[in-house]
Amino acid sequence: MPKKRPLHDEIDDQPVPPSKSQLKREMHALQQLGETLIAMTPNERSRFPLSDDLLRAIDETARIHSHEGRRRHMQYVGKLMRKEDLDAIQAQFDAIENEREQRDHAFHRLEKWRDRLVDEGDAAVDLFLKDYPEADRQTLRQLVRNAQREREQSKPPTSARKLFKHLRDAAAL
Template sequence: MPKKRPTPIEMDEQDIRPSKSQLKREMHELQQLGETLIAMSPAERARFPLSDDLLRAIDETARIRSHEGRRRHMQYVGKLMRKEDLPAIHAVFDAIEQEREQRDHAFHRLEKWRDRLIDEGDDGIERFMADYPDADRQTLRQLVRNAQREREQGKTPASARKLFKQLRDSAAL
């Protein structure tokens, strides 16, 4: 009589659980997310959809001095993070990152304008005034002349910094 082979146990995808290592990695990620939230100012934190329990735990972190106590508290924060709406929190982080990129891009544009104004002088000021008609032409001309003089004399670019600040104010950034 031939031996019968045992039939393999059929497992649904729902029966397969993540490994203990995977659970630990996910918990550490949640703790790091909590650390990021703790490092933010209360005004920045207000943008996030956080529960009252998590907000209390974040506020409580400031009074913990012991290294071991802080480590345990961060585990608690990670545990609370499991109950939060993580996709909404990540969406806010994405929005903040996008705003930062837009702001950086705008600053780079203004830096290019500053260099262009110093290089071109009055022609550059005319082009800038076409884009930003509310800018103070006289102040720009004075700052551009001073920045050109500083560049020729090899001095520190104090007027170029003032020019950048003026451009930033004109562009309302």
């Protein structure tokens, strides 16, 4: 079992600096964060509080095709990441993840509505229109009937997809 390092030096009660291994783990974590930022579109990246140097380095990454060159460049990105406000960047990642979860939850809710509409028919249409009065009743009923017919005939769910798109538009997602 590995020995745990004390947080303070026992002789003069000074804080013990982190080990070399711990520093390496932290640098690899920063490089991974940089990789995540590089994988994003420029529009998504613009939501983050990043310095101009880091943005230039991230844009430069696309031009590097050599494996070793990319590895060295990622180390440079990790070095630049040390100067960034990591709490603000993490807060933005959390906000994006929260938005994604809310959108997924809303989509699941609409999928349940679609299934309910196809199963129950006009009764469910009335309930849906109470929740979303801006939806077009005639189009909704027509899509529900077509989806029911496709299900009975074991055809591909083309109308069910159109119904979901209509529900998504009505819910403004």
